[in-house]
Each structure stands twice: as C-alpha cells, then as structure tokens.
Amino acid sequence: MLVPQGDILIVDDNPANLDLLGAVLRERQYRVRAVPSGAMALEAARRHPPELVMLDVNMPGMDGYETCEAFKKDPALVRIPIIFISALDDPLDKVKAFKVGGRDYVTKPFSAEEVLVRVEHQVNLGRLQRELEIQNQNLADANLKLKEVNTLKTNFTTMLIHDLRSPLTVIGLVLEKLRGGSSTSDGALDKAEASCARIKTLLDEMLEIYRSDTGQIPIEFGEIDPTPWLATLLAPYQLRAASAGVEFQLAISEGLPRILGDQQKLDRVLVNLVDNAFKFTPRGGAVRVETGIEFGSGVEAGLRFLRLSVVDTGRGIPAGDLPFIFDPFRQTERSDASQGVGLGLAIVQRLVAAHRGQIRAQSQVGFGSNFSVLLPC
Template identity: 85%
Template sequence: MLVPQGDILIVDDNPDNLDLLSAVLRERNYRVRAVPSGAMALEAARRHPPELVMLDVNMPGMDGYQACQAFKAEPALQRIPIIFISALDDPLDKVKAFHVGGRDYVTKPFSAEEVLVRVEHQVNLGRLQRELEIQNQNLVDANLKLKEVNTLKTNFTSMLVHDLRSPLTVLGLVLEKMKNGGTVREEAIEKAEESCTRIKTLLDEMLEIYRSESGQLPMEFSEIDATSWLSALLAPYNLRAAATGVEFQAAVPEGLPVIQGDRLKLDRALVNLVDNAFKFTPRAGAVRVEAGVEFGSGVEAGMRFLRMSVIDTGRGIPAGDLPFIFDPFRQAERSDAARGVGLGLAIVQRLVAAHRGQIRAQSQLGFGSNFTILIPC
C-alpha cells in the first residue's frame, strides 16, 4: 500500500469506467465510493466528505466542470481536491478543468500506475495541508495563551506592587519622622511593625510560589498521627470562634490513619483554609472541619486517603472565579482583587501537591464554601 487508507469518491456515468477505476483503487486498499452523476456526488460528499474526488467531464445533466464548480461553491466541500479523468485530450479542456478548480487531469484510457501515483500525491498533499493547518492553529492558540499569561502576570505584578506600596509608605513616614527628631506615637510604631510583617509575608509567599513551581520546595517528611495532629491544631479555634461570634465545630474521630508528611507544611495548608473560612464567614455563621477516610476510585482504586474538609457558611465564591482560585496569576482578576494579591490558596494547592495529594473546592455564592484536602495514607 502506497499510503494509508484514503476515502475516494469516483463520479462517472459509465458503469464500466466506475468498475474499472474502483477495482484499481481498491487493490491498493483505498476506500472507494462510486456514483453516476454530479448531483449524487454532491449529496454523498455532504454526508461524508471524501479525501479526494475523481470526476468525469462528459456526463448528462450536470457535467464535470459544473460539478466541480458546485463543490467549490460550498465551504464544507471547496477544499476537497478534484482530479478530472476524461477522454477529452484537448489542451483547452485541461485548461478549463484547472480554471474551475481541478487539481489534476488524467486522460482516458488511463494507466493504472499513473492514476495511483496521482491519487497518492493528492491524498498525501491534502493530509499534509490539514496537518499544517492544525499546527498553525495550535501555534495561534499557543500565542494567544502566551499573551493571556503575560497579561495575567502584568496584572499580578501591578497588584503586588500595589500591595507593597502601602506598607512601604507607612514605614517611610515613620522613618522620616524619626529621622527628623519627631515623636513617633506607639500606634504608628505598631502600624510600622504590621507593615514589616505584611511585606515579609508577601515576599515569603512569592518565594514559596517560585520554589513550588521550580520543584525546589523543601520538604521534611515524617509519620503523623492524624487524630492527635488535627485535634491539637484545631483546638485554639474555639477561642477565635467565641471572639468573633462564629460557631466552630471540629469533627475529628479517633483512629484516623497515620500519614507521611511535612507537618509544618500541612499545618500551614489547613490553617490557611480555616483562617479563610473565618475571614469570610459573618457573625452567627458557622465553620466546620471534618476529617475521615476516603477510598480512591478509577485509577486510584485501592488507595486510601485522609480527608480533611473545611466547610463554612460564608459569602461563597462567584462561579466565574472558582476555576482560578488556585492560580496565583489570576488573583489580580478576581472580583475581590481589591483585597490584595492573596496567594494563600495557590500555596495551599502546591503544598498539597507536594504530598501527592489533591484539593477540591465547592462553593455557592451566598451559601458558603467547602474545601477538601486528600492526603494519601
């Protein structure tokens, strides 16, 4: 076989010609459809476009030239290559065939080898053209994606600069007043300390994002008894709940499995989720942390996971924001971007991934959110 199977549509009002040409092509394992008129060829091509049409010129009703023009007039069919195959051998007939859109012209009586070579050439050319179009479209899509990423990074950088400018301004004012010998009130010093903490936090988060993206996030794994770890970690939130007027529940059963993990990193991931839940839950609302065991399915069948869910009755996340909450460069485009860059969820996702785990998010605006972490046992 010269080429992989191709789908060829033959159009000729002479049954003997159809049989002969079909036999030649089928011998080389081409898929062949044969029809006796241009109108039937158009109908067959509309139902299932072929890779190539072989078209006789002299046919009653719609001749080959008219059939070719009809193919070229339809957007879905106009790019199908057409080879004319005719007893007409006048140069003007060939010129007309190319003028109406034909790709090649074979004169009857034809040589089987000549036909096969011409067919192979047009089928291969068509396939190469389609592959080139796909590659060009992929390049266009990649270029658009690159532009989008660059725009997101620009927005993110602008937001980061904005977040740094405010605390740096506070520090500058306090330092300038001290330099000029003025009295700095205790309240201003506290503001300066908060500004330093905010700057350090932002820089630490940026560094952690960079390390996680480049695979350089340092991890110190050890055995962690999930029940005792979660009980100790969540205990202080009862005081916070009392102070903020938010109900807090921790459902941590006995006998949870032992996991392998970096305890400080897991602390940070879970604390971030619980802190967010409190931050966005109004007074009289509720925050609940549930722990349990979940068994994998599909490709994860047979695996066992420690499941930790943080559920709140807060404001929820807009549906348009939900797909991007773990993308650090999308933070500047979120509807609550005025609150700052907020890299916490992006870092949580990367900390969980470093434990070969998963994080899921469900939310409904006005009803609350549910973040679930799964860590392999």
C-alpha cells in the same frame, strides 16, 4: 500506526469506467465510493466528505465542470481536491478544468500507474495541508494562551506592586519623622512593624510559589497521628470563634490512621483554610472542621486517604472564580481582588501536591464553601 489509504469518490456515468477505475484504486487499498452523476456526487460528499474526487467531464445533466464548480461553491466541500478524468484531450478542455478548480487532469484511456501516482500525490498533499492547518491552529491557540498568561502576570505584578507600595509608604513616613527629629507614637511604630511583616510575608509567598513551581519545596516526612495533631492545632480557634461571633465545630472521627507528612507544612495548609473560613464567614455563621476516610477509585483504586474538610457558611465563591482559586496569577481577576494579592490558596494547593495529595473546592454564593484535603494514609 499504519496510515489508511485515502477515501476516494469517483464520478462517471459509464458503469464500465467506474468498475475499471474502482478496481485499480481498490487494488492499492483505497476506500472507494462510486456514483454515476454530479448530483449524486454532491450528495455523497456532503454526507461523508472524501479526501479526493475523481471526476469525468462528459456526463448528462450536470457535467464535470459544473459539478466541480458546485463543489467549489460549497464551504464544506471547497477544499476537496478534484482530478478530472476525460477522453477530451484538447488543451482548452484542460485549461477549463483547472479554471473551475481542478487539481489535476488525466486523459482516457489512462495508465493505471499514472492514475495511482497522481492520486497518491493529491491525497498526501491534502493530508499535509490539513496537518499544517492543525499545527497553525495549535500555534495560534498557544500564542493566544501565552498572551493571556502574560496579561495575567502583568496584572498580578501590578497588584503586587500596589500591595508593596502601601506598607512601604507607611515605613517611609515613620522614617521621615524620625530623621526630622520628631517623636513618633507607639501606634506609628506598630504600623511600621506591621508593614514590614506584610512585605516579608508577600516576598516569602512569592518565593514559595517560585520554589513550588520548580519542584523545590523541601518536605520532611514524618509520622503524624491525626487526632492529637488536629486537636492541638485547632484548639485556639474556639477563642477566636467566641470573639468573632462564629460557631466553631471540630469533628474528629475515631480510629483515624496515621499519615506521613511534614507537620509544619500541613499546619500551614489547615490554618490557611480555617483562617479563610473565618475571614469570609459573618457573625452568626459557622465554621466546621471534620475528618474522614476516603477510598481511591480508578488509577487510585485500593488507596486510602485521610480527608480533612473545612466547611463554612460564609459568602461563598462565585462559580466563575472557582476554577481559578488555586492559580496565583488569576488572583487579580477574582471578585475579591480589591483585597490585594492572595497567594495562600495557591501555596496550599502546592503543599498538598508535594504530599502526593489533592485538594477539592465546592462553593455556592450565599451558602458557603467546602475545602477538602485528601492525604494518602
């Protein structure tokens, strides 16, 4: 892309000088605005800041030095470079020009080539300075983001260690009793076994998160008929609903198209979402799984998706937590973080993405949540 020439504001009370200087600059494709006074220069610059100001010294009312000082006192204009153009050739005049903030000084009568070289230098210098500032700001933003990520990972690691320590303590107590020759009850052994299972689950989830982030999730695609798959997978939840005092509804639309996917991994996606719905829905509430067909839009226009929605009337997710529910390192910042590290939704999102699908979440505190998985048909 061609870089446009600079936007230059020239200030001189002599119309002939404005015409001459403007013609020289326009011949080199510079965008030029011309004003006859310092006050008008300030007004024009505030309305649309130029890249460079070329300023005459001897003007009635506000002279060039006063105009330059006014530019430098205005936070919106202070960084605009100013080149003085004047018939005054005394070194003291030039010193004063630099003292009030001028970047350069050209003596009249000027050489067109000299003016163009000085203008080009100041415009390029200003652009490089702005580019450097943008890069510095981007670097500062990146460093801040990196610091935030490191803090999140530290918090996550702390929570993970806490979650591992509790089951390890149980196992350690049981082993200590066995080593001392004391008998242990079946309940103690059951707790030790459950603790081992909890540790294995946490480690497996961490490994799965790592594999998903490095693109190493193995997916074995096969053809899946949604109707029998969902009916079989979700049938046990009727019994769970009865014991939990929760109404469970399964609404499978007729004529659903087959999809390609790894059924074992899609089982995990749906089971995790339904388990969460039961976990956070109180007695007397309801959990509903429904299906449908959605058509893509935009870049996905013409595509069809199987929609699997898990809707509950549970406590809902706070609006501040909702954007981070699929981020494993944000788990410790959520309002329910006291329940420990929960990597289920992070894994669900990655499994859905591995199927070239997407997952959406809607929720309102006190009313419930709706998680919808879209899988390509």
